Amino acid sequence: MPTYKSEINEIEGIYQIKIDVPFAVKFVCLYLFKLNGKNILIDSGLNMGNWKKKLFSAFEELNTSIQDIDYCIITHLHTDHIGLVRLLKQKNPNLQILMHDITHELLKWETSDDNLKELEQEARGIADQLIKYGISEEQGERIVKFFTYWPKFLQYQKPDIIVHDRDIVFEDLEIIWTPGHSFGHICIFDKNKKYLFSGDHILSRITPHIGNFVVPSHLAEQYKDYDFNNILKHYLASLDKIDNLSPKIIFPGHQEIIYNPHERILQIKEHHKNRLAEISSVIKDNPITAYKLSQIHFGEDLDEINSYMALSEVLGHLLYLQAQDKVKKIEKNGKFLYYC
Ligand SMILES: [Zn+2]
Numbered sequence: 001m002p003t004y005k006s007e008i009n010e011i012e013g014i015y016q017i018k019i020d021v022p023f024a025v026k027f028v029c030l031y032l033f034k035l036n037g038k039n040i041l042i043d044s045g046l047n048m049g050n051w052k053k054k055l056f057s058a059f060e061e062l063n064t065s066i067q068d069i070d071y072c073i074i075t076h077l078h079t080d081h082i083g084l085v086r087l088l089k090q091k092n093p094n095l096q097i098l099m100h101d102i103t104h105e106l107l108k109w110e111t112s113d114d115n116l117k118e119l120e121q122e123a124r125g126i127a128d129q130l131i132k133y134g135i136s137e138e139q140g141e142r143i144v145k146f147f148t149y150w151p152k153f154l155q156y157q158k159p160d161i162i163v164h165d166r167d168i169v170f171e172d173l174e175i176i177w178t179p180g181h182s183f184g185h186i187c188i189f190d191k192n193k194k195y196l197f198s199g200d201h202i203l204s205r206i207t208p209h210i211g212n213f214v215v216p217s218h219l220a221e222q223y224k225d226y227d228f229n230n231i232l233k234h235y236l237a238s239l240d241k242i243d244n245l246s247p248k249i250i251f252p253g254h255q256e257i258i259y260n261p262h263e264r265i266l267q268i269k270e271h272h273k274n275r276l277a278e279i280s281s282v283i284k285d286n287p288i289t290a291y292k293l294s295q296i297h298f299g300e301d302l303d304e305i306n307s308y309m310a311l312s313e314v315l316g317h318l319l320y321l322q323a324q325d326k327v328k329k330i331e332k333n334g335k336f337l338y339y340c
Pocket residue numbers: 078080081200253254
């Protein structure tokens with residue numbers, strides 16, 4: 001019998017369960033802790049390969065069974081954080097699942113066969129936009145596949161408790177809606193201890209990817225004050241929201257524990273500021289597509305996923321500058337060219 005080992009660390013009474021994933025981030029971290037007599041788990045891990053075996057053997061190593069866990073709070077919709085939520089609920093029907101309203105709506109939408117057509121249409125819409133931003137028709141086809149492929153790793157699980165921004169749960173935990181990396185992303189803040197569970201909103205070494213969201217029309221309608229064309233603006237505002245809480249320690253979904261939250265937040269903001277300046281200087285009197293710009297910044301030999309990530313990163317910055325009237329856009333031969 002193979003044994004499945006994962007790394008378990010204890011930090012200030014909080015258990016970090018660190019399990020490897022086949023992506024660039026290398027590890028996903030779940031957190032298990034006791035609060036006011038209840039066992040709380042942050043995130044549910046990845047529904048792929050032998051991950052579930054690794055997770056259950058980690059519980060065993062902690063002398064905890066899934067039956068002992070009272071609550072599981074999901075930070076966001078990505079498969080490495082929400083993947084096993086349905087399985088956990090099946091193993092322990094008393095487990096109460098918490099997720100943000102948006103995460104729940106998107107999960108329901110992406111996992112329902114009835115919506116496959118709408119999902120495809122929305123993905124097609126994004127691909128068509130990206131073709132205008134400079135990718136080829138073939139790459140566009142693959143983008144549609146990408147957006148319709150990932151939901152296959154998601155399984156619907158109705159949450160027991162739907163949370164919203166600034167909700168207080170279990171007396172001491174405050175839910176902070178932090179859109180940017182994912183539309184429904186939340187951080188969980190222990191007000192007493194000033195610990196923050198940041199999901200993918202704040203990581204120790206990389207600046208989190210700013211997402212392009214595929215969102216059903218009913219949700220876009222419900223959140224019509226949200227500027228889907230300027231996600232970087234929302235992400236930066238979400239960083240300030242966290243900074244204002246003055247967290248003492250950040251427990252992120254990947255990489256290392258962050259003991260200097262304020263400095264780390266400043267570094268991430270600085271990174272974006274520099275990137276905005278670099279982009280402005282490259283496109284000064286030099287109209288180019290967002291895709292070309294992403295190749296200048298990140299190189300041309302990226303694989304499909306990474307070149308898409310690079311494009312969406314650059315796009316986040318361009319749209320931010322555009323919203324401030326700091327760049328101009330012209331359309332030429334079906335492509336958008338940016339310059340300033
Ligand atoms: Zn993640």
